[in-house]
Amino acid sequence: MAQRFLQSAKALLPGLAILAALAVAGQWASAFVGLPGPILGLAAYLALLLAVPAFGRLTQPAAEGLLKLLGLLITPAAVGLMLHVDELSGEVGRLALVVVLSTVATGFATAFAYKGLRKWLG
Amino acid sequence: MAWLTDPAALAQMAGGIAATVLAYWTALRVSALARQHPLVNPILIAALLLIGGLALARLPVRGYMNSVEPLRWLLAPATVAFGLPIYRQRALILSAGKALIGAILIGSLAGIVSAAALAKLFGLSGETVKALSTKSVTSPFAIAVMERMGGPAELAAGLVIVTGLAGAVLLPACLKRERDRDPQSYALALGLAAHIVGNQHVARVAPHTLSIASLALTVAGLATTLMLPLLWPWIAG
Numbered sequence: 001m002a003q004r005f006l007q008s009a010k011a012l013l014p015g016l017a018i019l020a021a022l023a024v025a026g027q028w029a030s031a032f033v034g035l036p037g038p039i040l041g042l043a044a045y046l047a048l049l050l051a052v053p054a055f056g057r058l059t060q061p062a063a064e065g066l067l068k069l070l071g072l073l074i075t076p077a078a079v080g081l082m083l084h085v086d087e088l089s090g091e092v093g094r095l096a097l098v099v100v101l102s103t104v105a106t107g108f109a110t111a112f113a114y115k116g117l118r119k120w121l122g
Numbered sequence: 123m124a125w126l127t128d129p130a131a132l133a134q135m136a137g138g139i140a141a142t143v144l145a146y147w148t149a150l151r152v153s154a155l156a157r158q159h160p161l162v163n164p165i166l167i168a169a170l171l172l173i174g175g176l177a178l179a180r181l182p183v184r185g186y187m188n189s190v191e192p193l194r195w196l197l198a199p200a201t202v203a204f205g206l207p208i209y210r211q212r213a214l215i216l217s218a219g220k221a222l223i224g225a226i227l228i229g230s231l232a233g234i235v236s237a238a239a240l241a242k243l244f245g246l247s248g249e250t251v252k253a254l255s256t257k258s259v260t261s262p263f264a265i266a267v268m269e270r271m272g273g274p275a276e277l278a279a280g281l282v283i284v285t286g287l288a289g290a291v292l293l294p295a296c297l298k299r300e301r302d303r304d305p306q307s308y309a310l311a312l313g314l315a316a317h318i319v320g321n322q323h324v325a326r327v328a329p330h331t332l333s334i335a336s337l338a339l340t341v342a343g344l345a346t347t348l349m350l351p352l353l354w355p356w357i358a359g
Contacts, residue, residue, distance in 0.1 A: 103257075113229060
């Protein structure tokens, strides 16, 4: 059990270190480029994967692990909305309606734009 | 970094993270019992459990938010990790690239315009209209854009999550036909309109299309970052 844990930790660590380094590098570069740091890190990771395919195998366990954990990582942001309940108290109902209508409209627009464009562009 | 040497702060951090992990694990079990029904979204259930728990224990939400800071640090490498599913599906993306990118641009514009126009129509306050304009992009983008334009960043980040939850709960019912017959359109719509929560939903119900949802999340973020400054006079006006 302990050995298996050590083995999976060993598989995760290089990937975690690389992804964290890319995130930090992106954060640093974002001051000059004006795009969010994590997105610059994503672009750099994609470029690295295309240039050196071996990076895929090295980082795969960490990348897949982090993507699986995504739900856990954003749960606090949902809890944090409680901090804004007071300032929104007068408009919660209308706000909810706007979010629901606009989100459904955005989803429909995206799905049907893709269907249409796919047919049109062949 | 004063908290590193402060045992009370460290204990609070461990408690906050342990509570979040426990709530999320419970939510995953409940979601599995409900056979991944979209209404039983694990993030929604975990958040409700935590809000209820904090209220019962009479603990302040602000203290909880400070204690789970390390989870937020992991969000940046997790965003970087989206490079892997995009890389794996590069053949598909190259073959359907124009239609995919075109649909993502149209969807992003629809996201900004529908949110701001409806918010103005319903007479919401100026700050709320601004915060709603980034609701269709994932948090790192929304925060970065808001800080650049001088809008309410924290509120925008909260509305991003509500939007993601609304999309991951409602869109599966609205786009039921697409889910069965055209999984690519389904993944694209969820990845764009419900960003991270939508991606997480797609990863659970249709993992083979996750790359499309990831592409939608990333490109929509870039498109909105570039388009929003042009629309800002109308949004803020």
